[in-house]
Amino acid sequence: MRPRRFEEFVGQSRLLADGSAFRRTVASGRLPSMVFWGPPGCGKTSLARMLAHSSNAHYVALSAVMANLAEVRAVLGAARERFQLGERTLLFVDEVHRFNKAQQDAFLPAIEAGHITFIGATTENPSFELNSALLSRCRVFVLDALAPADLVRALEQALQDSERGLGAAGLALNAEQLQWIADAADGDVRRALSLLEVVADLAGSGVVENDILRQALADRVRRFDKGGEAFYDQISALHKSVRNSNPDAALYWIARMFDGGCDPSYLARRLLRMAIEDIGLADPSAIERAVAAWETFDRLGSPEGDLALASLALYLAMAPKSNAAYVAFKAAQQHVVATGSLPVPLALRNAPTKLMRDLGYGKQYQYDPDVTGGIAYDQECFPDELGEQVFYRPTEQGIEARIAEKLAQIRAGRTQALASKRSKKKPA
Template sequence: MPRRPVVPPATGLFAESDALKPLAERMRPRDLDEVVGQTRLLAPGSALRRSIEAGRVHSMILWGPPGCGKTTLALLLAKYADAQFSAISAVLSGLAEVRAALAAAENRFAQGQRTVLFVDEVHRFNKVQQDAFLPHIERGVIVFVGATTENPSFELNSALLSRCRVHVLDAVPAAAIAAALQRALTDRERGLGTLELRLDEGAIETLAQAADGDVRRALTFLEIAAELADDGRIDATTLDQVLADRTRRFDKSGEQFYDQISALHKSVRSSDPDAAIYWLTRMLDGGCDRSYLARRLTRMAIEDIGLADPRAWHMALDAWDSFDRLGSPEGELALAELALYLAVAPKSNAAYAAFNAARERVRETGTLEVPMHLRNAPTKLMKGLGYGKGYQYDHAAEGGIAADQQCLPDALANAVFYAPTERGLEGQFRDKVDAVRAMRRQPKSG
């Protein structure tokens, strides 16, 4: 059976300019009221909305995930400000294209017309390319609108950031995506209204959820489903075909990556096994390097469990080794079991804190001399100079500890770096550490 057309009947101007455009492009919002999912930023009465509606647009960076409306907002800025819209992509353009776009904007500026210059994926431009925009922003030749999925604090230079306001766009909620899908289904001019498609109950919600916050992706799913639909019906079988190979949003080196590894680490630290296994699975699902996860889990065992349960350290190394031997997907279970164990294990950062405190004290105090009684004395000359004199062999002392033997430099006598907790194994020797320290603070014999 031939496939059904997925665009409305072509007539007039629509036939010439829009009939071949993807559904997501045809359904792009024409005004602020049609924008979905950005109520925090564009709610009626909000500062940005009032500014746009009044035509008082400013240079800005739009930071948000794919499909949240960055390009749409830039187009609307130009429309409301009665300005020329010009777009370049940092993926496809070099310095020559940037200069050409700026030269065209200069000509329009000389004729009294503003230009909204939209730079997609602006984080991909290097510092020299970013600097090229600065004088034109300062003089008002362009209203600069940069779109990025990456954290501007890390990817854009400070000079550009100082001349632009950063607006954060959110991933679009499923309910808002569902509203956009419903509009596309009923719109007879730009959408699929003329096809009179019939959807099984819950189909729109399924498509909206599968889009994972991306309106463009949802509309693409709907367009494909309409193409595959038998007799105009989109049922569960059709949806299974459309959504079979979908993936979740994840970047392997950007903001989402660092946010999720932070969530995993903090979930382990908070002794929440459910959250820990969830974030680990999210990162595995996103294609995160498994060896990186094994290394970070090992770091958690050392930093956050520490001496409260030294077995966690060994289990981390065993899980890492098991993954290296088994590979994916079998070896991932070893990482999952490790994450669960770390989450439920007793926690102590006492060793981590002691190491940091000692390192800071070393930096502050410099090269303090080793006490004479602790020095090595392999030669007669060194013995004659007093090296090793007065050293007490602890195994020969009562209780196995020479309690009045000072092992720190004189300038750090009685300094405390390690503070054992009462949790897990560490709690079993806390009393001993405290007792020995108390003994060492007693007046020395002899």
């Protein structure tokens, strides 16, 4: 059922619309090298085949999963020979992101010389997975997952086509049943047609009963590529929903990731990071709750322990938010890089030996519990070359509001005490 003409192609209405950049490129008759980026089963391979047919080019397909560098060089050598005879070659490389740097570099001379029109297909972000040299020589076209209505149309075509589809089987499905299959396919036309074929095998011919359809659609899995683009998009959505204090969205995204087979330990680690980075000292107990939820999952496992992580996501979403500690730490790190290895003030240095004490290590150090009020305000803790610095700026959220009040008093007392101390050091 692979489409042979653009009129048969299902989906990608944005890409294939009249006047679109892609259609203008095809109509020009001079195909550039391209990269098709989109989820599985959205039509990347079919588009490449149709482009080769419409341009009268010799079509060669490679799979980066199977091919090695020797095979790539053999294909490029044959393309060079065809080019010398006046014949063009359209080379389609499926899963091109699986090729390593050396394999991707092998295409560059052939593209530069015009021996091939290169079309790569990838489910991963080309910006991260393709060499910049190869990417700079290609136009990137983004394909979308198919909408349910597009999948229904593809199923109807397969049921009506007697030559390549199931038209001869006399299979009858109603609109609701076709919608069930489309929903189960989750944007993947290849999966939709495979499910239809399973239905045909179970039903034989005639009207399909709902029980047969439920059997065919049992244990379906939604689109989720562990470690791939969809994976990181979903964990990003979960993190940002928690940060946005939207518990319902947080619950939806963690449910999506559980449904897709995400490692719960990974989710526990990311939720702990959210407690540290986005909640911080506004609710210090969030870290304890995150660790407890992780330990609970480790004790219970799935599916019982899943609820502990889901409950944690709800708690974190509703907790007061502050990234003040995160920002302060980053600022301190940048300051360290900028100022280098400044010496520790003598008063703060450890003095375990007589030599160190004779050199002034620990001299004039004030032990804060022995000072009235418990804080030696005039004790300088930064290197002498820096003076006092301010990195941590607490917010007014949650417990951090009380921290902000106390810290303001401490900083005011320290500023006054240090100013008085320095004024006494000035020569008369």
